[in-house]
Amino acid sequence: LDASVKYSRVMLKISGEALMGDQGFGLHPPTVARIAQEVKSVQELGVEICMVIGGGNIFRGLAGSAQGMERTTADYMGMLATVMNALAMQSALEALGVFTRVISAIPMDQVCEPYIRRRAVRHLEKKRVCIFAAGTGNPYFTTDTAATLRANEMACQAIFKGTKVDGVYDKDPKKFPDAKRYETVSYDECLAKHLGVMDASAIALARDNDLPIIVFSLDEPGGFRGILRGEGTYTRVQ
Numbered sequence: 001l002d003a004s005v006k007y008s009r010v011m012l013k014i015s016g017e018a019l020m021g022d023q024g025f026g027l028h029p030p031t032v033a034r035i036a037q038e039v040k041s042v043q044e045l046g047v048e049i050c051m052v053i054g055g056g057n058i059f060r061g062l063a064g065s066a067q068g069m070e071r072t073t074a075d076y077m078g079m080l081a082t083v084m085n086a087l088a089m090q091s092a093l094e095a096l097g098v099f100t101r102v103i104s105a106i107p108m109d110q111v112c113e114p115y116i117r118r119r120a121v122r123h124l125e126k127k128r129v130c131i132f133a134a135g136t137g138n139p140y141f142t143t144d145t146a147a148t149l150r151a152n153e154m155a156c157q158a159i160f161k162g163t164k165v166d167g168v169y170d171k172d173p174k175k176f177p178d179a180k181r182y183e184t185v186s187y188d189e190c191l192a193k194h195l196g197v198m199d200a201s202a203i204a205l206a207r208d209n210d211l212p213i214i215v216f217s218l219d220e221p222g223g224f225r226g227i228l229r230g231e232g233t234y235t236r237v238q
């Protein structure tokens with residue numbers, strides 16, 4: 001492990017929308033490749049990397065149910081969307097020579113591995129990037145909760161939530177120029193003020209297990225690598 005690095009095992013959570021570029025829907029391969037490059041640059045530091053990718057660029061359960069679809073069925077469709085995103089990321093990482101495993105909460109053996117905790121830990125020890133797909137495998141949850149669950153199970157030291165902004169603000173920085181970024185903020189303040197870091201069940205699960213959430217901008221080239229070395233701007237939820 002590179003001496004400058006403050007974490008040896010991390011969870012990177014990104015939304016599905018991070019993969020769609022400017023298209024407004026689906027997958028934008030150059031964007032997927034760019035994020036894969038960010039992950040590779042962190043792996044080169046010797047950090048063990050878990051990933052969870054959302055599915056919102058393809059399908060969201062709530063949107064389906066709002067259009068009359070049965071909620072649990074719609075949620076399973078959302079979980080399947082995350083598997084597609086995970087496979088796209090695996091392909092992009094492997095194109096860069098990064099060994100990667102997609103590990104699904106819902107077994108689909110022809111497509112990827114089933115989730116077996118000890119096996120996933122072994123992959124991490126061998127420096128393979130583990131992409132946890134299909135969320136928690138349960139409807140009514142989100143991939144934020146899945147990321148927090150797997151981060152706890154894998155004993156990650158923090159969740160890195162890659163977003164479009166460089167941290168958590170007291171109001172939307174894209175709308176209010178006087179919005180202030182928090183250096184650190186407590187889990188309870190995030191919950192009480194609805195700061196939109198992650199959904200409430202994910203924040204509570206992180207809080208109850210003392211798992212810090214580091215919110216940073218994924219749009220900044222080299223940003224993920226920098227933050228692992230204590231550089232750049234971000235907010236630490238703790």
Ligand code: UDP
Nearest residue numbers: 016054055056061075078135136141142143
């Ligand atoms: N989902 C689910 N259970 C989980 C994780 C995800 O049912 O444990 C479904 C849910 O319908 C959700 C969709 O998968 O809307 C996509 O995940 P999410 O909305 O978290 O994606 P993101 O907003 O991060 O792209």
